[in-house]
Amino acid sequence: MELLRPSSTEEASAALGNGSVALAGGTELVPLLREGLARADRLVQVSAVLPRGVDGTTIGAGTTLAELEADPEIPQALREACSLAASPQLRSMGTVGGNLLQATRCWYWRLGFDCWLHGGEKCFAKDGAHREHAIFGNDLCASAHPSDIAAALIALGATLRTTKRQLPVSELYRLPTADDRDVTTLAPDELILELEVPKPEASTYLKAMDRRKWSFALVGVAAARSSAGVRLALAGVAPIPWTLDSAAALDDSTPLPGTAYKVEIARALVRRALESTSPK
Numbered sequence: 001m002e003l004l005r006p007s008s009t010e011e012a013s014a015a016l017g018n019g020s021v022a023l024a025g026g027t028e029l030v031p032l033l034r035e036g037l038a039r040a041d042r043l044v045q046v047s048a049v050l051p052r053g054v055d056g057t058t059i060g061a062g063t064t065l066a067e068l069e070a071d072p073e074i075p076q077a078l079r080e081a082c083s084l085a086a087s088p089q090l091r092s093m094g095t096v097g098g099n100l101l102q103a104t105r106c107w108y109w110r111l112g113f114d115c116w117l118h119g120g121e122k123c124f125a126k127d128g129a130h131r132e133h134a135i136f137g138n139d140l141c142a143s144a145h146p147s148d149i150a151a152a153l154i155a156l157g158a159t160l161r162t163t164k165r166q167l168p169v170s171e172l173y174r175l176p177t178a179d180d181r182d183v184t185t186l187a188p189d190e191l192i193l194e195l196e197v198p199k200p201e202a203s204t205y206l207k208a209m210d211r212r213k214w215s216f217a218l219v220g221v222a223a224a225r226s227s228a229g230v231r232l233a234l235a236g237v238a239p240i241p242w243t244l245d246s247a248a249a250l251d252d253s254t255p256l257p258g259t260a261y262k263v264e265i266a267r268a269l270v271r272r273a274l275e276s277t278s279p280k
């Protein structure tokens, strides 16, 4: 495998695609390559050329989760989502751009089962062990999106600037279909450069986990209040980060037998998040 070290984002994006894959902190990509779950002929090391740091409401995609959780200028929901993610070591390497693009933690997928998301015929989780899986959007694949940070950014109404376009973070994701089983809309040669994160009037991120630390969300709830109202987004409940129009929308969930408990957790967290962001 070749390692390319471009000297600019233009050079980096020109090198991407056709078997060349971006490498930022490597906390997700390197294990996937090692397990044979991702393939790359060339790695394009983008960490040195990606914008990094916080400037007003703009965040460079190469900013680490550790840098975001420590910055008082960052809205509370995003700081909390970062501080509750992974471990301190992973947060000091992992970037916000890489976090948004992490793959599912579904163990069938991670163990290389020939499941639907890997291009096979069947979702093994639906008939098998699925305690940590989805309650929404689980028709074809019942995986639960693991990014706390994506849920926080969607609730905050953040947008992304890539080498090709500007888009709301929510539009980075799509439910997989039979024709296209990808869960993101990012092109293979597209780099995320920056995020624009509006300042809310109030925001929070609440996360239910099996352990108090270093655990993926069973359910994560982000809420942000702005002059337009309160926006809610959830982690750990659907194959993609899930926007919730209101608390009542939880009545429309489609849990599996083993994930019904998540609906009750989500109700409780949504209630608490709405209370904590309501005007005092």
Ligand SMILES: Cc1cc2nc3c(=O)[nH]c(=O)nc-3n(C[C@H](O)[C@H](O)[C@H](O)COP(=O)(O)OP(=O)(O)OC[C@H]3O[C@@H](n4cnc5c(N)ncnc54)[C@H](O)[C@@H]3O)c2cc1C
Pocket: 021, 022, 023, 024, 025, 026, 027, 028, 029, 030, 046, 050, 061, 062, 065, 084, 085, 086, 087, 090, 093, 094, 095, 096, 097, 098, 099, 100, 101, 102, 146, 147, 148, 149, 190, 191, 192, 193, 214, 215, 216, 217
């Ligand atoms: C044990 C463990 C526990 C974790 N727990 C949590 C958790 O609780 N909550 C949570 O939210 N996350 C969790 N994570 C995920 C972690 O936060 C991510 O692995 C990390 O943020 C990824 O960033 P990175 O820079 O290392 O990405 P990399 O591994 O370098 O890249 C990840 C993917 O993104 C692509 N990529 C990276 N940057 C860009 C860019 N700028 N533009 C386009 N493509 C890009 C890469 O090509 C690759 O496909 C956990 C990870 C591990 C390993």
Ligand code: SF4
Pocket: 104, 106, 107, 108, 109, 115, 116, 117, 118, 122, 123, 124, 125, 126, 133, 140, 141, 142, 143
């Ligand atoms: S939930 Fe998705 S990733 Fe997991 S086995 Fe089913 S199809 Fe595969």
